[in-house]
Amino acid sequence: MILILTIFCKVLVLAVPVLITMAYFTLIERKVMAAMQRRRGPNVVGIYGLLQPFADALKLLVKETILPTRANLFLFILAPVITFVLSLVGWAAIPFGSDSVLSDLNVGILYLFAISSLGVYGIILSGWASNSKYAFLGALRSAAQMISYEVSIGLVIICVLLCSGSLNLISIVEHQREVWYVVPLFPLFIIFFISALAETNRTPFDLPEAEGELVAGYNVEYSSMGFALFFLGEYINMILMSALTVILFFGGWLPPVDVFVLNYVPGVIWFSIKVIFFMFTFVWVRSTLPRYRYDQLMRLGWKVFLPISLAWVLLVASILMVFDYLP
Structure with a gap:
């Protein structure tokens, strides 16, 4: 049991930073592309738009799942x-x-x-x-x-x-x-x-x-x-x-x-x-x-x-x- 908990903790220590990095990668991508195209990019949700990835995640989470017939x-x-x-x-x-x-x-x-x-x-x-x-x-x-x-x-x-x-x-x-x-x-x-x-x-x-x-x-x-x-x-x-x-x-x-x-x-x-x-x-x-x-x-x-x-x-x-x- 202790071994399983240890492995689970190691997986979390790896997976959580990867997911957070991925979330902010989407924000960085939108900011960088906006700068290259002389736009503002995300700047409403949170300071300088820093909470935009979490707003996007919440939006996708609460939307209806549509299954084709x-x-x-x-x-x-x-x-x-x-x-x-x-x-x-x-x-x-x-x-x-x-x-x-x-x-x-x-x-x-x-x-x-x-x-x-x-x-x-x-x-x-x-x-x-x-x-x-x-x-x-x-x-x-x-x-x-x-x-x-x-x-x-x-x-x-x-x-x-x-x-x-x-x-x-x-x-x-x-x-x-x-x-x-x-x-x-x-x-x-x-x-x-x-x-x-x-x-x-x-x-x-x-x-x-x-x-x-x-x-x-x-x-x-x-x-x-x-x-x-x-x-x-x-x-x-x-x-x-x-x-x-x-x-x-x-x-x-x-x-x-x-x-x-x-x-x-x-x-x-x-x-x-x-x-x-x-x-x-x-x-x-x-x-x-x-x-x-x-x-x-x-x-x-x-x-x-x-x-x-x-x-x-x-x-x-x-x-x-x-x-x-x-x-």
Whole structure:
């Protein structure tokens, strides 16, 4: 019983900050986009609009849940729950410091890759169970898009694993004490971050939610808490991909240079600063770039990113073997 309570407390300590961060990420996104477009943004609920996320959550919570007459109700309700739960369980393997991780898995990177691959099931189920052509087309688009860019993400991760010689996320970060992997693997970092935008269905790759064509995509029939769970899952996934980018390419919780003053700053602070920067980049990209056409999206994934990432796997493996640098 004590063990169960301990695990439950650890999960709460991880889940609550993630949910609060996600809530204020939505506020920051609206504020930043308003500033870029010379608007005010949310500024009514609370001081400087700081209570706006809680007002939005309350509004979604009290709205009526509408269930389509011809929908498969069990799968219709299950789909957003799957999406939300999978977005949360991925955080179990994310290390915030050398000793700050819920579950220090030896195959942590494979665990995260498996969880991200399962995320497509919630979207497919929502589109199919809604019994709506628009929702189904949005689900098909999203599934094809996520599968296409997961291939490039996987090949990029293989290059990082070749350099570190470990599947453990803490070990990957510790191998970057001398130099962050973004320096030797900069083209792969660009591919990874763009693929992360596509993986999370964010602008300019928000084709599953193309308002002009599909109304709202796979979640068009959802309201109230069903829509809120999809919303939560999407934003938590964005924060997760930002954290993974920091771990794989930017030294995780390590400071930029090995200086005593910088080393004195807690690792969690460094990790948070880097993650916030990439969260801001997600918003920046949304504010500035137009949406891709679907054929451009697929061509970029299969004809550009896949050959380049595959060539880099061969190049990195060859260099490590020739110079006997394999860990």
